[in-house]
Amino acid sequence: VKKRLPDVERRRILAGLASATALGIAGRVRAQTREKNPTMLTRTIPKSAGGTEALPAIGMGTWQTFDVGGDAAARAPLVETLRVFFQAGARVIDSSPMYGRAESVVGDLLSGFPDARPFLATKVWTTGKEAGVRQMNQSFQRMRTKVMDLMQVHNLVDWRTHLDTLRGWKQEGRVRYLGVTHYSQGAFDELERIIAKEAIDFVQLPYSITWRDAERRLLPAARANGVAVLVMQPFETGALFRRVRGKSLPDWAAGLEIASWAQYFLKWILGHPAVTCPIPASADPRHMADDLRAGIGPLPDEATRRKMVEYLGV
Ligand SMILES: NC(=O)c1ccc[n+]([C@@H]2O[C@H](COP(=O)([O-])OP(=O)(O)OC[C@H]3O[C@@H](n4cnc5c(N)ncnc54)[C@H](OP(=O)(O)O)[C@@H]3O)[C@@H](O)[C@H]2O)c1
Numbered sequence: 001v002k003k004r005l006p007d008v009e010r011r012r013i014l015a016g017l018a019s020a021t022a023l024g025i026a027g028r029v030r031a032q033t034r035e036k037n038p039t040m041l042t043r044t045i046p047k048s049a050g051g052t053e054a055l056p057a058i059g060m061g062t063w064q065t066f067d068v069g070g071d072a073a074a075r076a077p078l079v080e081t082l083r084v085f086f087q088a089g090a091r092v093i094d095s096s097p098m099y100g101r102a103e104s105v106v107g108d109l110l111s112g113f114p115d116a117r118p119f120l121a122t123k124v125w126t127t128g129k130e131a132g133v134r135q136m137n138q139s140f141q142r143m144r145t146k147v148m149d150l151m152q153v154h155n156l157v158d159w160r161t162h163l164d165t166l167r168g169w170k171q172e173g174r175v176r177y178l179g180v181t182h183y184s185q186g187a188f189d190e191l192e193r194i195i196a197k198e199a200i201d202f203v204q205l206p207y208s209i210t211w212r213d214a215e216r217r218l219l220p221a222a223r224a225n226g227v228a229v230l231v232m233q234p235f236e237t238g239a240l241f242r243r244v245r246g247k248s249l250p251d252w253a254a255g256l257e258i259a260s261w262a263q264y265f266l267k268w269i270l271g272h273p274a275v276t277c278p279i280p281a282s283a284d285p286r287h288m289a290d291d292l293r294a295g296i297g298p299l300p301d302e303a304t305r306r307k308m309v310e311y312l313g314v
Helices: 007-036 072-087 102-110 129-142 160-170 185-197 220-224 235-242 251-256 259-268 283-295 300-313
Strands: 042-044 054-056 091-092 119-122 148-153 177-182 200-204 228-232
Touching: 072 220, 072 283, 091 228, 091 259, 102 129, 119 129, 129 160, 148 160, 148 200, 160 177, 160 228, 177 228, 185 200, 200 220, 220 228, 235 259, 259 283, 259 300
Parallel strands: 091 119, 119 148, 148 177, 177 200, 200 228
Antiparallel strands: 042 054
């Protein structure tokens, strides 16, 4: 004889089943959302208030890529690149008055993304206090901002003069952070002295899987002095892709969620604990999407980073 459950018990079981199903579906939806739009890793800026301000781990450079004219056809891929960039949760955009029209193009195009929260970085690249002030004021106008998140002295040109101006501007709240950059290993000794002795927040330097000089002294110095590190030329301006043409990724790369050489190169950089944010440049939204995936999932530890260098044979 089938025993009928009391109504109240049936309702409880049915309600339980319904909520379990609902939970299951919600869980799947959440998992899919995460899968579709997973969270990018972040790194804190050591000298932010309480060391709590975090930046998404992949940024974007604008040298050459954003130096385009006003015509819509030239700018369309850059609009798409920015869309992909913000959708992935990225924020750091690096420019310079040395990059032709790049600052203006960044400013123009960002006006089409009113909800984005870019972290704007640019540079001063001239000699003399007055000229520096004029150039930096122009950068604010071109990038259409009242506050620059990061102002860097480009290639250390007249750095004492500009850091002096910038310290005043930081107190006034016109710039949030200040820093220095150089592209050449010949300047690494001077960069190291500045990191150790000057009150700077950021350094921007070249570091890649085959240009490893920065890890000997500069990266340890940045770490010891609480200086955030932006990594320029993470693909050696594209030369790294030519180096691996025809070569396959190792099988074990999948375990690091590496699906392309761009991700291999960027995850290798991000595996260094002193690195805040590599800033690859691309005018191709598909390439930018590829680069941004490097900010998601596991990063290589020291032993794996050595294995990655060995696999490349460099
Ligand atoms: N002294 C300084 O302060 C200094 C000096 C140099 C650079 N920087 C900064 O560092 C930024 C980055 O350096 P960079 O622009 O010289 O070079 P990079 O980022 O090392 O390489 C850019 C090249 O890589 C290609 N690329 C990007 N993603 C790719 C992908 N997923 N697959 C295949 N190719 C890809 C790009 O081509 P596509 O456009 O076709 O994708 C472009 O040719 C500069 O833009 C600038 O902001 C600063």
